[in-house]
Amino acid sequence: MINTQNIEIEKTKHSKLSQTDFTNLEFGAVYSDHMFVMDYKDKQWGGLRIVPFQNISMSPATSVLHYGQTIFEGLKAYRADNGDILLFRPLDHHKRLNKSAKRLCMPELDESAYLEGITELIKLDRAWIPNQPGCSLYLRPFMYASDEFIGVKPSSTYKFIVFTSPVAGYYKGTVKVIIETEYVRAAEGGTGFTKSGGNYAASLLPAKLAAEKGYQQIMWTDSKEHKYFEESGTMNLMFIIGDTLVTPPLSTSILAGITRDSILTLAKDWGVKVEERRVSVDEVVKAYENGTLKDAFGTGTAATITQISTINYKGTDLVLPGEETRELSNKLNKALNDIKLGKAEDKFGWIYRIK
Numbered sequence: 001m002i003n004t005q006n007i008e009i010e011k012t013k014h015s016k017l018s019q020t021d022f023t024n025l026e027f028g029a030v031y032s033d034h035m036f037v038m039d040y041k042d043k044q045w046g047g048l049r050i051v052p053f054q055n056i057s058m059s060p061a062t063s064v065l066h067y068g069q070t071i072f073e074g075l076k077a078y079r080a081d082n083g084d085i086l087l088f089r090p091l092d093h094h095k096r097l098n099k100s101a102k103r104l105c106m107p108e109l110d111e112s113a114y115l116e117g118i119t120e121l122i123k124l125d126r127a128w129i130p131n132q133p134g135c136s137l138y139l140r141p142f143m144y145a146s147d148e149f150i151g152v153k154p155s156s157t158y159k160f161i162v163f164t165s166p167v168a169g170y171y172k173g174t175v176k177v178i179i180e181t182e183y184v185r186a187a188e189g190g191t192g193f194t195k196s197g198g199n200y201a202a203s204l205l206p207a208k209l210a211a212e213k214g215y216q217q218i219m220w221t222d223s224k225e226h227k228y229f230e231e232s233g234t235m236n237l238m239f240i241i242g243d244t245l246v247t248p249p250l251s252t253s254i255l256a257g258i259t260r261d262s263i264l265t266l267a268k269d270w271g272v273k274v275e276e277r278r279v280s281v282d283e284v285v286k287a288y289e290n291g292t293l294k295d296a297f298g299t300g301t302a303a304t305i306t307q308i309s310t311i312n313y314k315g316t317d318l319v320l321p322g323e324e325t326r327e328l329s330n331k332l333n334k335a336l337n338d339i340k341l342g343k344a345e346d347k348f349g350w351i352y353r354i355k
């Protein structure tokens, strides 16, 4: 157990707050004033500190630059009407970070150091939490291998950093997506369930090719047959077929989305029929053709709920019903937002409140 009572704090002398336009936020373009840092060496975490947001200097031989031993999380903070700071499911993000760490052969993080670090950081930068509808303070915890060594082996030293960024939603409105039948994001037994840098690097070329055709995202399919839906890289996938909410089951190739879990929990609580099972491309195309595909959307921390307007499959566009007809996903979106902002009962204990 680490003693977290003594987080050293060095405040910035040059706050960027007054130069930041909170009415025109994008995702991930502006960073708040401070960051939380700690180091792993001699098999333990230490050196907990908050410092001004700054560049990192490292040797060209630093392990992460060569072999990609790096993981991250993304979580959001909101401000309640009474001024309290509300973090959404931070302990679940911590658990997932440790699952990623285990798979990438990295040290796990002590829960109290993680929580205390982000609590102190947000308290210090609380003025950076936007009030604008749909906006929040996005926290980006990440860890990387910091050994100066280019032999292939797990690093013996690591850095853990958390910085924050006031953001709007990841996507502006609905998205057009394309079903991928050539490239693969992740295979079973691999690292697809982790938030590791390499998963995202592998998606960039297919995503670029999709963007050239006018689609903002990819619907990944399984690595063996390209027959079953996986996830969407920045989001998990959900479909409403008839009266049932259907989503692919978790596996070693799919990220266990915390928004995914929140949506499924809410839907089940409301008595909606929910099925976590393999969903084939054929099933969705058939449902589209016979009019039972009512909705398709992605869920994610950055994306929240993003409705899919068009699905392209082998060159043909399936144009889905208009956003206003999508009762369930609209209702889920609102309910989740109300919980995050402290406007609805936190029935499932998702909110971590900082006074």
Ligand code: COI
Pocket (backbone or CB within 6 Å): 073, 074, 075, 170, 233, 234, 235, 300, 301, 302, 303
């Ligand atoms: C998130 O939803 O927090 C993500 O990590 C997705 C993306 C911005 C990489």
